[in-house]
Structures are given as C-alpha cells and as structure tokens.
Amino acid sequence: MSENPSTGTNVWLWLLQRVTAVLLVVILGVHLWLANFGEASASLRAILGVTLLGLALFHGLNGLRSVIFDFSIGDQGRKFTTMLLLLLGTLSLLFGMHGLWPVIVGG
Amino acid sequence: MTRRIARLFGRGGALNPRNIRLGMWAWLIQRVSGIILVVFVVMHVVAISQASFALKGPLIMILDGLRNPFYYVDRTFLSIDIIMLGIIAFHGMNGIRIVLFDTGIGVGLRSHKVIFWILVAMAIVASGLVIYYGLPLLGGA
Numbered sequence: 001m002s003e004n005p006s007t008g009t010n011v012w013l014w015l016l017q018r019v020t021a022v023l024l025v026v027i028l029g030v031h032l033w034l035a036n037f038g039e040a041s042a043s044l045r046a047i048l049g050v051t052l053l054g055l056a057l058f059h060g061l062n063g064l065r066s067v068i069f070d071f072s073i074g075d076q077g078r079k080f081t082t083m084l085l086l087l088l089g090t091l092s093l094l095f096g097m098h099g100l101w102p103v104i105v106g107g
Numbered sequence: 108m109t110r111r112i113a114r115l116f117g118r119g120g121a122l123n124p125r126n127i128r129l130g131m132w133a134w135l136i137q138r139v140s141g142i143i144l145v146v147f148v149v150m151h152v153v154a155i156s157q158a159s160f161a162l163k164g165p166l167i168m169i170l171d172g173l174r175n176p177f178y179y180v181d182r183t184f185l186s187i188d189i190i191m192l193g194i195i196a197f198h199g200m201n202g203i204r205i206v207l208f209d210t211g212i213g214v215g216l217r218s219h220k221v222i223f224w225i226l227v228a229m230a231i232v233a234s235g236l237v238i239y240y241g242l243p244l245l246g247g248a
Contacts, residue, residue, distance in 0.1 A: 018205075018206050018209060021199075021202045021203075021205075021206060022203070022206060024199070025199045025202070025203060028195065028199065032237050032241070035241070036237070036240050036241045037240075053152065056148050057148070060141070060144060060145040060148055061145065063141045063145070064141075064142065064145055067138055067141070067142065092149060092152065095152065095153075095156065096152045096156065098156065099152060099153075099155060099156025100156075
C-alpha cells in the first residue's frame with residue numbers, strides 16, 4: 001500500500017528520510033559544538049551519541065538504498081539490497097554502540 | 108553500456124555538463140556527497156571507537172588528549188576532516204532546500220536559485236566557524 005510497485009519507493013521511508021535529515025542538521029550542530037567547546041553531562045553525551053549514530057546510519061543507508069533503486073535491478077535485486085543494507089545497518093549500530101560504551105555506562 | 112554512457116554524456120545527453128543546470132547540479136552533488144558521507148560516517152565511527160578502546164578512558168579524556176596542542180595530528184587526516192566538513196555542510200544545507208521544496212516553500216524558478224545560493228553561503232559560514240574554532244583545538248593551526 002505504501003510501496004510503489006514500479007519504483008519500489010516507500011512513502012514512509014521517504015518521510016523518515018526528511019525527518020531524519022532535519023534532525024541530523026540540528027544534532028550534528030550540537031555534536032560539532034560539543035567536539036569543540038564540550039560542556040555536557042555524561043548522560044546527555046550518551047543520548048546524543050546513540051541518537052546521532054542511529055539517525056546517521058538510517059539516513060545514510062536509506063539514501064544509499066534510493067540511489068541503488070534508481071538503477072533497474074529488478075524485484076529480487078531490490079529485496080536483496082534492502083536486506084543487505086538492513087544487516088549492514090544493524091551491525092554498524094552494534095559496533096558503534098560498542099565504541100560508545102564507555103560514554104553510555106558513564107564517562 | 109558504452110553506448111548508454113555516450114548517450115548520457117554526449118552532445119544533448121542528460122549528464123553532459125553543458126546541459127546540467129543549477130537544480131541538476133544540486134541533485135547530482137547531493138547524490139555524490141551522500142555516497143561519500145556514508146563511507147565517511149562508517150570510517151568516523153570505526154576511528155573514534157578504536158581511539159576510545161586504545162586510550163581506555165571516558166570520552167572526555169580522549170577529547171582532552173585530542174585537544175592537547177602537542178598531540179600529533181596527521182595532516183592528511185586533518186585535511187580529510189576539513190574536506191568532509193565542507194561536504195557535510197553542503198549536503199545538510201542542500202538537504203534543507205529539498206525539504207523546503209517538498210513542503211511547498213520557495214517553489215519557483217527564481218526563488219529556487221536564490222534559496223540555493225543563500226544556503227550555500229550558510230554552509231560556507233558554518234564550516235568557516237567550525238574550522239576557525241575547531242582547528243586550533245585539534246592542533247592544526
């Protein structure tokens with residue numbers, strides 16, 4: 001219903017791409033501010049870190065998905081791409097959380 | 108394949124630079140910068156994670172280490188970071204332009220161009236500010 005069968009584009013993913021774009025501009029600003037002037041409590045750092053990680057991964061990989069979907073790769077190819085990017089995203093999220101762990105448990 | 112490429116880039120082709128107008132450039136640069144940024148984000152996460160494992164301390168101490176003006180900074184990585192900063196700023200500002208048009212704000216041939224250049228100026232100012240304040244802290248200046 002939310003998927004266009006001929007192009008494979010999904011209206012919810014499109015909307016989420018816009019929402020994460022706006023959030024990323026704001027949170028990246030905070031991220032760069034903290035990297036330079038760094039005054040924030042550990043919990044705020046942890047929340048910002050995990051949020052930024054998740055948003056950036058979703059926005060990036062979903063963007064990659066639309067770029068790939070612009071080439072004619074067929075139904076199988078689209079399914080494969082989506083699954084591959086989902087797997088890549090989940091693994092990267094876990095790896096990033098692993099790296100952020102010192103901040104999450106209180107730095 | 109070769110014929111397809113020739114058709115795209117040849118005279119009258121959609122991707123021939125002569126036929127690419129401002130909005131098309133914006134679209135094309137947004138795509139290319141997006142792909143570059145996915146790679147950068149992954150590299151950035153890996154690099155910072157490695158640093159946080161190696162230095163075995165809370166992030167604030169790692170940042171203190173990075174802020175030390177005598178801390179060795181690899182010029183290549185520093186220049187990559189600065190280039191990425193510019194790409195991020197452009198991608199973000201051009202993304203705002205896309206969101207504006209999707210919500211119906213600023214639609215029109217003239218305002219399209221005006222908004223594009225305003226946002227590019229904002230991107231340049233934003234990266235200038237980060238470089239001005241960030242570079243000395245990273246030991247780059």
